[in-house]
Amino acid sequence: xxxxxxxxxxxxxxxxxxxxxxxxxxxxxxxxxxxxxxxxxxxxxxxxxxxxxxxxxxxxxxxxxxxxxxxxxxxxxxxxxxxxxxxxxxxxxxxxxxxxxxxxxxxxxxxxxxxxxxxxxxxxxxxxxxxxxxxxxxxxxxxxxxxxxxxxxxxxxxxxxxxxxxxxxxxxxxxxxxxxxxxxxxxxxxxxxxxxxxxxxxxxxxxxxxxxxxxxxxxxxxxxxxxxxxxxxxxxxxxxxxxxxxxxxxxxxxxxxxxxxxxxxxxxxxxxxxxxxxxxxxxxxxxxxxxxxxxxxxxxxxxxxxxxxxxxxxxxxxxxxxxxxxxxxxxxxxxxxxxxxxxxxxxxxxxxxxxxxxxxxxxxx
Numbered sequence: 001x002x003x004x005x006x007x008x009x010x011x012x013x014x015x016x017x018x019x020x021x022x023x024x025x026x027x028x029x030x031x032x033x034x035x036x037x038x039x040x041x042x043x044x045x046x047x048x049x050x051x052x053x054x055x056x057x058x059x060x061x062x063x064x065x066x067x068x069x070x071x072x073x074x075x076x077x078x079x080x081x082x083x084x085x086x087x088x089x090x091x092x093x094x095x096x097x098x099x100x101x102x103x104x105x106x107x108x109x110x111x112x113x114x115x116x117x118x119x120x121x122x123x124x125x126x127x128x129x130x131x132x133x134x135x136x137x138x139x140x141x142x143x144x145x146x147x148x149x150x151x152x153x154x155x156x157x158x159x160x161x162x163x164x165x166x167x168x169x170x171x172x173x174x175x176x177x178x179x180x181x182x183x184x185x186x187x188x189x190x191x192x193x194x195x196x197x198x199x200x201x202x203x204x205x206x207x208x209x210x211x212x213x214x215x216x217x218x219x220x221x222x223x224x225x226x227x228x229x230x231x232x233x234x235x236x237x238x239x240x241x242x243x244x245x246x247x248x249x250x251x252x253x254x255x256x257x258x259x260x261x262x263x264x265x266x267x268x269x270x271x272x273x274x275x276x277x278x279x280x281x282x283x284x285x286x287x288x289x290x291x292x293x294x295x296x297x298x299x300x301x302x303x304x305x306x307x308x309x310x311x312x313x314x315x316x317x318x319x320x321x322x323x324x325x326x327x328x329x330x331x332x333x334x335x336x337x338x339x340x341x342x343x344x345x346x347x348x349x350x351x352x353x354x355x356x357x358x359x360x361x362x363x364x365x
Contacts, residue, residue, distance in 0.1 A: 039159045236304065
């Protein structure tokens with residue numbers, strides 16, 4: 001080994017050693033932080049103590065002073081999900097009567113300032129959560145401008161609750177809590193691509209559930225691409241013949257089920273009653289729908305081949321054909337009946353124009 005190479009090798013080992021020590025230090029520091037404060041994402045402002053409260057077996061939701069009527073049940077559903085998240089991991093069968101009533105958390109009072117539950121880009125998602133260390137009785141207090149801020153507050157509350165294997169009760173540790181929080185970014189999204197990888201409705205709902213746990217607020221649903229066109233478009237009913245198979249499709253009612261239901265067209269029947277569905281909205285999540293134009297659109301021509309420049313050159317879309325724009329207009333019109341987010345994604349990427357250049361009628365146009 002020559003001297004220069006050996007010196008370089010020593011330097012590499014030194015750098016690796018320093019990086020390793022830094023990584024160990026970060027992991028240890030993170031472990032300490034997680035043990036001390038386990039909230040995700042970290043609130044804008046948080047203070048806490050060192051006492052423990054015990055959740056009542058009859059933990060209740062109160063809305064004293066709230067202006068939000070909850071006619072759609074968004075808050076009640078959020079509270080039910082809170083109880084499930086807290087209680088699902090273990091059976092809390094301990095005897096709470098062993099503890100003073102001043103240490104038993106009886107419920108949470110949620111005060112929402114706005115009666116409006118419209119969900120849109122820029123909706124106020126801020127909240128304030130406080131939990132006293134004792135009281136008679138003890139209630140957590142949650143304040144928010146909108147119901148969607150309140151949903152985030154409920155998620156945060158669930159993260160300060162822990163199962164105690166000794167008492168076999170749900171504890172709220174590190175009381176008293178004072179948390180003030182609002183999103184740093186108005187758009188916090190996650191993309192799923194069901195055009196290339198079809199996902200059934202229950203799986204998409206699980207994605208929406210997981211997003212709500214992390215306080216994400218936009219599901220970017222990439223529905224259509226070259227590989228498949230799985231969504232029903234009533235204006236042009238043959239479009240979804242471009243799906244992978246007849247079973248790997250979404251009806252417009254399926255899409256409405258994922259998004260939200262504020263129009264009277266699609267309903268599900270439960271015990272003889274017509275009730276609205278708006279799965280993502282009930283979790284404070286907008287749905288951004290994406291179709292790609294003019295590229296990534298080969299699947300459109302499965303039963304509408306005139307959308308292709310030619311049989312042998314199938315994408316991008318034939319922009320010289322007025323029918324192409326009529327189809328796009330029909331898709332967007334049908335989209336608007338279900339997807340109420342103020343944005344729609346039209347792709348526009350990776351447009352290989354060679355088909356336009358080599359197809360005479362498109363080139364002449």
